[in-house]
Amino acid sequence: MDHLYRKQLDNNHGEWAVEARGLVKAFGSNRAVDGVDLNVRTGSIYGVLGPNGAGKTTAIRMLATLLRPDAGSARIFGHDVVKESQIVRQLIGVTGQYASVDESLSATENLIIFSRLLGLGRAEAKRKADELLEEFGLTEAARRPLKNFSGGMRRRLDLAASLIAQPPLIFLDEPTTGLDPRTRAQMWDTIRRLVKTGSTVLLTTQYLDEADQLADRIAVIDHGRVVAEGTVDELKASVGTSSLQLRVQNSLDIENARRTIEQVLKVQSIVSSEAGKITAPMANADLVTDLLIALRAEGIHLAEMSVQKPSLDEVFLTLTGHGVKEDASQASNESNKAEEVRV
């Protein structure tokens, strides 16, 4: 098995940036990571998606040589994370969940120290720091101590620090958690540009839209296990069809409309009480024309009509059976919606 695996590896010739087999890490009786397999192709963005406490961070820390796995193995560009940890460290950049930079120093000082540690000379380190600060739009704040930095600036500096050695693989642990939407979008752009220069990115996130936006492939992790893996489209397809959402102008028409939908589309529809919105699964888009004509014939006027593809939220809920814990209220809302759709 091991032999076969090695041969495969030689043949791959750097095709895989990350290959993890059966990674396990237990803290006491809690198996934080419980047999995780991951394969990340060189040059891609790979998303690890899961709620808080699913084991994302622990898995990344093992891949980044910060934690020793209890069982299983992992290779970074073919180098074992335990036996060749010092080599692996030369190939990776790690940006932690909480900014891994020095709070009491300035941005420039931070970058200079990291550059010096990576073997750059004094002048070279200074130049590199200036270059990265410029690139990440931090030049103006370069001399200020980090205490006064906003969350977004801190994250940017953190990412800049991970790029000093131009590592071919970058781990980003929840890179946009706690950032405002604009800063998030900037971070996404940065990550996309990074991949264009040839980097491979492995990121964890609990935001489904983030994985949707960025990742080429996604692994959904829950309770330390990979519960689903595939491209975004594959995962969405696994959940099912799009849904048709209608709102009638006169709420008295709701029952009528539902009956019409049932007759024409041959499916059960549901009504969400607060908005008077009717949702029906839409297997065949062609039938929608018939439905609209039928509704016109019945004299039912529509206020709004939309088609919704299954979102990753639904994928996530279907696979894990619970919502993202952080936005508890929103998640429960969403879970209601998703359940309705699946009825």
Next chain:
Amino acid sequence: MRTTTIRPGAERKLKNYTSFGQTIRNSLTMAYRGLLKIRRTPEQLFDVTLQPIIFTLMFTYIFGGAISGDIASYLPVIIPGILVQTVITTSIVTGVQLREDMDKGVFDRFKSLPIARIAPLAGALLADTVRYTIATVLTFTMGFIMGYRPDGGLGNVAIAAVLVIVCAWAISWIFAFFGVIARTASSVQGISMIVLFPLTFLSNAFVPVDTMPNWLQWFVNINPISHLVTAVRDLANTGTIGWDLGISLIGAGVIVAIFAPITVRAYMRRT
């Protein structure tokens, strides 16, 4: 963004160890970081500036008359004693700060960088020698102001100062070990005080040994702190280098030989 593309991971030639030269360079960079931190937060130097001043004043005027008859003849006894006690107490801070530092995210980055594993520890300990130097200079200065004129001369006083700093650095590895294994910074402070308080007071630092009961004399005489204090007294007061200096340096070496490896091991295991 950069126009250059990143070299693929599979095509890089890499080695799986750090050379001795790199270890030294990494440690010095980490020491530089420690110095920058001291410069940014000068308030953390309060203890090393105030303690020598207050303790020297206090102990000299409290014990001087009782132990040596008058202040002037007590100074050659107390200044080396206070010096050793103050500087070694300062080395506790190394462990406390290391604990605080390690709880921060930046240590994760250090661990993920291809640097010598010992560098973050060695660097922090190295930077702290600045604190010991400040404490040493202030204690001698206070002594001088109060009328202490060491007969050994300036050169020997300087050697004594270096000896104390070297020994404090060695002892700080013990507290660094506590710092690495303890859960919180305040528990490091607690454990270290329990170890250090008896060690510094059950010595010849403040009181002549022959006034103590026999069983206590036995301990005081084998206490390495006593040897260090005697070595400093010999150097500063008479300019002689005795066997006590040898014992002090050997003791320092033994402490480093034991605690540096176990501290680094514990540091690497701890996550």
